[in-house]
Amino acid sequence: MTFQNWLELLFVCWGIVGTIGVLVERIVHKKSPGARSIQFVIAINILPLIGFLALESKLSNEGVGTVLGVIIGYTLPGVLKRGPWGKPKSPAETAPKT
Numbered sequence: 001m002t003f004q005n006w007l008e009l010l011f012v013c014w015g016i017v018g019t020i021g022v023l024v025e026r027i028v029h030k031k032s033p034g035a036r037s038i039q040f041v042i043a044i045n046i047l048p049l050i051g052f053l054a055l056e057s058k059l060s061n062e063g064v065g066t067v068l069g070v071i072i073g074y075t076l077p078g079v080l081k082r083g084p085w086g087k088p089k090s091p092a093e094t095a096p097k098t
Helices: 003-028 035-055 061-075
Strands: none
Touching (some): 003 035
């Protein structure tokens, strides 16, 4: 087995273990998967796909950068709008300071 094959196997395991980890965490805390959990699962399953395509030279360097930028833009919006416990901040806290 080549190094590339091992790396691809690691990518597959990463997606599976990450998805199971999120589901177990949600079950242990007796909560349903929220929007952030679903976004995280999608991201950890798309990243190995990008790795496969990059290793097989099916996706150019520019394409890899673009897809990674899209994933970052998809997973990070609203992070600064939330308080420390995931509750939306009050309008006074989010108002611009003059």
